[in-house]
Amino acid sequence: MRATLSKKGDVWRLVSVLILVLYAVILVYPLARLLKVSVITPDGHFSLDGFRAFFGQRYYVRSISNSLKVSVAATVISLLVGVPLAYFYQMYELKGKSLLQVLIILCSMSAPFIGAYAWIVLMGRSGIFTKLLGGIGIKVGSIYGFKGILLVLTLQLFPLVFLYTCGALKNIDNSLLEASINMGRSGTKMFLTVVIPLCMPTIIAAALLVFMRAFADFGTPLLIGEGYKTFPVIIYDAYFAETGGNRMFGATVSIIGIIITACIFLIQNYFSNRHKFTMNAMHTIERKQAHGLKNVLINVYSWFVVALAFMPQVYVIYSSFQKTSGKLFVPGYSLDSYRFAFTHLKKAIPNTFKIGITALAIMIVLAVLIAYLVVRRSNFANKVIDTLSMVPYIIPGSVIGIALVLAFSKRPLLLTGTVTIMVIALIIRRIPYTIRSSVAVLQQIPLSIEEAALSLGASKMKTFFTITVPMMGNGIISGAILSWVTIITELSTAVILYNANTITLTLAVYTYVSRGSYGVAAAYATILTVTTIISLLLYMRVTGNKEVTL
Amino acid sequence: MSVDIRIRNAVKKYGDNTIIPDLSLDIREGEFFTLLGPSGCGKTTLLRMIAGFNTIEGGDFFFNDVRINDMDPVKRNIGMVFQNYAIFPHLTVEKNVAFGLKNRNLPKEEIAAKTDQFLKLVKIEEYRTRMPERLSGGQQQRVALARALAITPDVLLMDEPLSNLDAKLRVEMRTVIKEIQNEIGITTVYVTHDQEEAMAVSDRIAVMNEGDIQQIGIPKALYQRPANLFVASFIGLTNLITSRLEISNGQTYICLPGEYKIPLDTIRKEERRAQDVILSIRPEELYVKPFGEDGVAAYVDDAVFLGLNTHYFIHFEDGEKAEIIQESQIDSIIEKGTKISLGVKTDKINVFDTEGKRNLVEGVVNDLDAYSGAL
Numbered sequence: 001m002r003a004t005l006s007k008k009g010d011v012w013r014l015v016s017v018l019i020l021v022l023y024a025v026i027l028v029y030p031l032a033r034l035l036k037v038s039v040i041t042p043d044g045h046f047s048l049d050g051f052r053a054f055f056g057q058r059y060y061v062r063s064i065s066n067s068l069k070v071s072v073a074a075t076v077i078s079l080l081v082g083v084p085l086a087y088f089y090q091m092y093e094l095k096g097k098s099l100l101q102v103l104i105i106l107c108s109m110s111a112p113f114i115g116a117y118a119w120i121v122l123m124g125r126s127g128i129f130t131k132l133l134g135g136i137g138i139k140v141g142s143i144y145g146f147k148g149i150l151l152v153l154t155l156q157l158f159p160l161v162f163l164y165t166c167g168a169l170k171n172i173d174n175s176l177l178e179a180s181i182n183m184g185r186s187g188t189k190m191f192l193t194v195v196i197p198l199c200m201p202t203i204i205a206a207a208l209l210v211f212m213r214a215f216a217d218f219g220t221p222l223l224i225g226e227g228y229k230t231f232p233v234i235i236y237d238a239y240f241a242e243t244g245g246n247r248m249f250g251a252t253v254s255i256i257g258i259i260i261t262a263c264i265f266l267i268q269n270y271f272s273n274r275h276k277f278t279m280n281a282m283h284t285i286e287r288k289q290a291h292g293l294k295n296v297l298i299n300v301y302s303w304f305v306v307a308l309a310f311m312p313q314v315y316v317i318y319s320s321f322q323k324t325s326g327k328l329f330v331p332g333y334s335l336d337s338y339r340f341a342f343t344h345l346k347k348a349i350p351n352t353f354k355i356g357i358t359a360l361a362i363m364i365v366l367a368v369l370i371a372y373l374v375v376r377r378s379n380f381a382n383k384v385i386d387t388l389s390m391v392p393y394i395i396p397g398s399v400i401g402i403a404l405v406l407a408f409s410k411r412p413l414l415l416t417g418t419v420t421i422m423v424i425a426l427i428i429r430r431i432p433y434t435i436r437s438s439v440a441v442l443q444q445i446p447l448s449i450e451e452a453a454l455s456l457g458a459s460k461m462k463t464f465f466t467i468t469v470p471m472m473g474n475g476i477i478s479g480a481i482l483s484w485v486t487i488i489t490e491l492s493t494a495v496i497l498y499n500a501n502t503i504t505l506t507l508a509v510y511t512y513v514s515r516g517s518y519g520v521a522a523a524y525a526t527i528l529t530v531t532t533i534i535s536l537l538l539y540m541r542v543t544g545n546k547e548v549t550l
Numbered sequence: 551m552s553v554d555i556r557i558r559n560a561v562k563k564y565g566d567n568t569i570i571p572d573l574s575l576d577i578r579e580g581e582f583f584t585l586l587g588p589s590g591c592g593k594t595t596l597l598r599m600i601a602g603f604n605t606i607e608g609g610d611f612f613f614n615d616v617r618i619n620d621m622d623p624v625k626r627n628i629g630m631v632f633q634n635y636a637i638f639p640h641l642t643v644e645k646n647v648a649f650g651l652k653n654r655n656l657p658k659e660e661i662a663a664k665t666d667q668f669l670k671l672v673k674i675e676e677y678r679t680r681m682p683e684r685l686s687g688g689q690q691q692r693v694a695l696a697r698a699l700a701i702t703p704d705v706l707l708m709d710e711p712l713s714n715l716d717a718k719l720r721v722e723m724r725t726v727i728k729e730i731q732n733e734i735g736i737t738t739v740y741v742t743h744d745q746e747e748a749m750a751v752s753d754r755i756a757v758m759n760e761g762d763i764q765q766i767g768i769p770k771a772l773y774q775r776p777a778n779l780f781v782a783s784f785i786g787l788t789n790l791i792t793s794r795l796e797i798s799n800g801q802t803y804i805c806l807p808g809e810y811k812i813p814l815d816t817i818r819k820e821e822r823r824a825q826d827v828i829l830s831i832r833p834e835e836l837y838v839k840p841f842g843e844d845g846v847a848a849y850v851d852d853a854v855f856l857g858l859n860t861h862y863f864i865h866f867e868d869g870e871k872a873e874i875i876q877e878s879q880i881d882s883i884i885e886k887g888t889k890i891s892l893g894v895k896t897d898k899i900n901v902f903d904t905e906g907k908r909n910l911v912e913g914v915v916n917d918l919d920a921y922s923g924a925l
Contacts, residue, residue: 448636456650
């Protein structure tokens with residue numbers, strides 16, 4: 001039953017208003033500004049010249065079809081790899097399954113462009129494998145262009161599908177599978193006709209997430225795409241061209257980006273509404289030991305895909321200890337790359353923590369408040385907040401970066417180049433995830449607990465802080481650690497907003513990769529990976545189990 | 551300090567959907583009062599209106615002479631026990647009980663003393679330092695009760711507090727609740743859909759259906775003289791048989807299947823006329839006689855032995871089915887297919903008009919009638 005408490009003089013109303021104002025300034029205003037710049041010329045006339053310029057050139061239009069092709073292919077393959085992997089992981093006793101899971105999570109948390117650059121070093125024109133295999137007469141096809149982007153994105157994104165699907169499988173009651181077997185349907189047929197449909201809501205959600213990540217990723221195509229231009233690269237190019245000249249075109253391309261992702265979101269929404277149901281397992285599926293050939297095959301499959309996905313990270317860590325001469329690796333090992341990394345861009349490491357922790361702290365407070373408003377105080381204003389907070393989920397990161405630059409480059413709101421704008425960008429980009437996890441936690445807490453506190457004379461705020469927040473505690477902390485990892489690996493928005501004073505580790509890796517200094521980049525990337533691993537261990541400590549669910 | 555509760559013309563709506571159209575009710579000071587009805591009848595909604603967790607769309611709610619419609623739930627001084635207990639899982643038993651006391655800024659010693667007192671009252675003091683998840687359902691229920699009572703509320707509200715317990719514990723806990731309520735003498739409003747539970751604990755019961763109260767009365771009145779057909783069939787088991795009242799030589803008769811007529815003296819004077827009626831005959835109000843003796847002819851379809859009693863499922867000669875309950879005999883269960891005669895305990899049966907709205911028998915007590923003028 002819904003709580004409709006007395007509506008007058010409620011503290012939560014004030015909170016709603018404050019959050020609405022905040023969103024108006026940091027999200028609605030920048031997006032409105034973006035829209036305005038895209039259709040209003042600097043002398044104040046309405047014009048569609050930007051759109052004409054975009055759709056008039058095959059080069060630009062093709063970037064959309066390129067992006068769609070890559071994203072659809074990456075989504076489909078990620079699902080084909082990730083869903084069976086999750087099924088094997090949850091249904092059978094795999095060898096070393098704890099390690100396997102940790103590796104998969106680590107893969108999902110690295111920045112994709114690091115994978116791209118590792119694959120270039122491994123399989124590129126002068127890559128190690130290319131030479132090795134070439135030596136014994138095997139010719140490896142080109143890793144650049146469509147294939148390369150697809151490879152890197154798939155290996156980066158199937159772990160997300162895996163984690164989502166595992167979450168869904170854990171909610172399937174064992175008796176459903178027993179019922180299926182009892183009625184004569186088992187094995188592959190059960191997987192296809194019972195398990196997959198039961199996971200459908202989650203699979204659709206994972207597909208959207210994977211598609212949006214693939215569509216918005218710009219580091220990978222920039223490095224490995226070569227002539228194969230995708231849409232985010234065009235946005236990025238347009239922006240940097242724009243800083244010199246035509247602001248309108250950059251804004252126009254951004255608006256087109258939003259329109260495309262919004263359409264995709266609506267299509268996904270249509271499908272997910274047709275597949276809506278909830279499950280709650282009383283008895284979760286118990287892992288069985290597979291035997292014989294089957295056991296060998298599922299173990300080989302699982303370890304092969306995970307090893308393939310994790311290989312770039314291993315190689316990056318390895319190469320960070322290689323001796324370098326200038327930009328080239330030479331035989332032997334040294335810590336020179338680290339020495340260089342710690343003496344140059346000194347700000348990168350402290351910045352990563354300063355910006356990351358500030359963003360995280362603000363984000364947690366906001367996310368908990370918003371989650372509370374959405375779950376417990378459903379009204380029009382709070383539905384608006386809910387929708388606003390989810391908008392960045394479907395907007396490519398670089399577009400948000402451009403919108404923020406357009407909005408905050410003039411007094412009195414001059415923020416470009418500051419830590420503040422980096423923090424704002426991270427908050428609006430990552431808060432949808434934190435809100436979703438907080439909402440999920442809050443929905444688990446029965447309303448009557450809060451009513452009990454109220455009936456025992458606690459005020460609304462006291463109830464919130466002494467009952468609701470402590471009960472959400474672990475959920476909030478575990479959500480926060482996962483957010484932290486995505487914050488420190490964020491690239492696509494930050495790359496638009498950063499400068500020498502606000503550079504972070506991820507940006508440092510990107511900078512040195514694009515300069516060709518792979519040794520230094522590898523050192524920064526290793527520091528980043530170690531930070532991620534420590535965060536992850538902390539997460540497992542806090543949640544008290546080894547099962548990460550997104 | 552107990553209060554009486556007065557509700558006049560209460561209305562509850564969710565949007566355009568009216569849950570409670572117009573409801574009036576008096577709950578006496580110190581009374582154990584139960585709202586009983588099927589799920590969706592509005593009983594929990596009404597309870598939450600009293601508690602202040604639901605808005606009130608119309609009418610007036612009074613505690614003594616204080617109108618509470620717009621009073622914050624925090625200020626109503628209500629103890630509430632929830633269906634899922636709503637024990638704070640991150641606080642120990644002791645801290646759960648002390649939670650409400652701490653909100654009143656009482657001196658420390660008083661908080662400790664009262665916490666002790668109520669932990670003892672519900673016999674849970676040995677678990678005082680435990681976390682709630684390490685308690686059984688019954689123990690959690692006791693904590694919830696102690697926590698609600700510790701703040702010395704004016705009213706105790708209980709929303710299906712026993713529905714999450716297993717059958718045996720449910721019976722045990724209802725006795726505990728009843729005893730504690732008697733001891734403290736606090737005005738209590740209790741919601742349940744279990745009619746047996748309601749009869750076991752209540753001073754008075756209001757039977758609700760579709761947002762309206764059907765009858766208010768002591769358990770005995772509701773069972774023996776239900777005000778209408780809904781109450782008759784919701785409380786206990788009953789056989790409904792379409793029938794006719796007939797008058798001959800100044801005597802009122804009811805017609806049973808097989809043209810068998812029985813004189814009936816309990817019909818109210820103004821209703822003694824020939825008319826179609828519905829009989830409500832509870833299974834224990836029929837008794838088996840050997841075939842051939844004076845009675846209604848019937849055939850046994852099945853017999854279910856339940857220990858104390860044996861239930862017989864029978865049909866009459868016109869095909870209508872009925873259930874009867876007999877005390878189990880040591881020697882025999884009547885075989886399926888046996889033809890029997892049935893006697894009727896006429897002083898106990900109830901007779902309703904064809905719409906089932908009115909009971910035509912004398913002695914119906916419905917406290918709801920007090921409001922019919924006010925409506």
